[in-house]
Amino acid sequence: GAVVSQHPSWVICKSGTSVKIECRSLDFQATTMFWYRQFPKQSLMLMATSNEGSKATYEQGVEKDKFLINHASLTLSTLTVTSAHPEDSSFYICSAKGLAGEANEQFFGPGTRLTVL
Amino acid sequence: GQNIDQPTEMTATEGAIVQINCTYQTSGFNGLFWYQQHAGEAPTFLSYNVLDGLEEKGRFSSFLSRSKGYSYLLLKELQMKDSASYLCAVLDSNYQLIWGAGTKLIIKP
Numbered sequence: 264g265a266v267v268s269q270h271p272s273w274v275i276c277k278s279g280t281s282v283k284i285e286c287r288s289l290d291f292q293a294t295t296m297f298w299y300r301q302f303p304k305q306s307l308m309l310m311a312t313s314n315e316g317s318k319a320t321y322e323q324g325v326e327k328d329k330f331l332i333n334h335a336s337l338t339l340s341t342l343t344v345t346s347a348h349p350e351d352s353s354f355y356i357c358s359a360k361g362l363a364g365e366a367n368e369q370f371f372g373p374g375t376r377l378t379v380l
Numbered sequence: 381g382q383n384i385d386q387p388t389e390m391t392a393t394e395g396a397i398v399q400i401n402c403t404y405q406t407s408g409f410n411g412l413f414w415y416q417q418h419a420g421e422a423p424t425f426l427s428y429n430v431l432d433g434l435e436e437k438g439r440f441s442s443f444l445s446r447s448k449g450y451s452y453l454l455l456k457e458l459q460m461k462d463s464a465s466y467l468c469a470v471l472d473s474n475y476q477l478i479w480g481a482g483t484k485l486i487i488k489p
Contacts, residue, residue: 306467306479306480306482307423307467307479308479309476309479312476354420356422356423368413368425368428369425369477371415371422371424373421373422374421374422
């Protein structure tokens with residue numbers, strides 16, 4: 264139980280294009296979803312927190328107009344990287360929190376590797 | 381500021397025991413997590429401690445001392461598949477996870 268999927272697993276795009284990443288909780292309702300970015304050999308960096316039906320809360324330094332987050336249902340959140348540039352190339356990971364597992368436990372998706380040419 | 385410290389890298393031998401330490405300074409405390417992350421993959425949950433003491437789960441155990449701001453992850457009977465990064469994360473007063481940079485554990489035969 265408590266499975267989170269992400270799609271796509273990897274994506275290569277040209278500079279200037281937009282990329283949408285989906286995060287789904289498959290067998291539980293995710294009241295909160297988190298989006299992280301991880302550069303090679305570095306730890307996870309929280310980008311934003313989203314609660315179902317409300318606007319996402321972005322961390323300092325993360326441009327909300329560039330990284331659009333939608334959490335329209337209790338099982339789906341999307342991250343859209345608008346006008347992607349090579350410096351946006353990274354490993355993007357979502358996690359979800361709900362009633363499953365330990366209190367406050369986050370279940371992670373498998374991640375999406377984005378390469379912007 | 382909020383800070384999580386853990387060693388950058390550790391090396392251990394297959395079959396041995398290794399202890400990965402984590403110290404933290406955060407605004408509030410609502411629990412400490414340990415996650416395992418293999419290269420190129422997302423983290424997977426190992427343990428959650430909110431009270432002082434030792435929690436044992438098979439080959440892995442996690443210890444917490446809230447007064448000292450200290451935790452450790454103990455891995456016994458090490459296997460080659462245990463080679464991974466181990467992330468310590470603290471849930472602060474706002475229920476936000478503060479992540480350590482991770483400890484890369486290298487297992488040698």
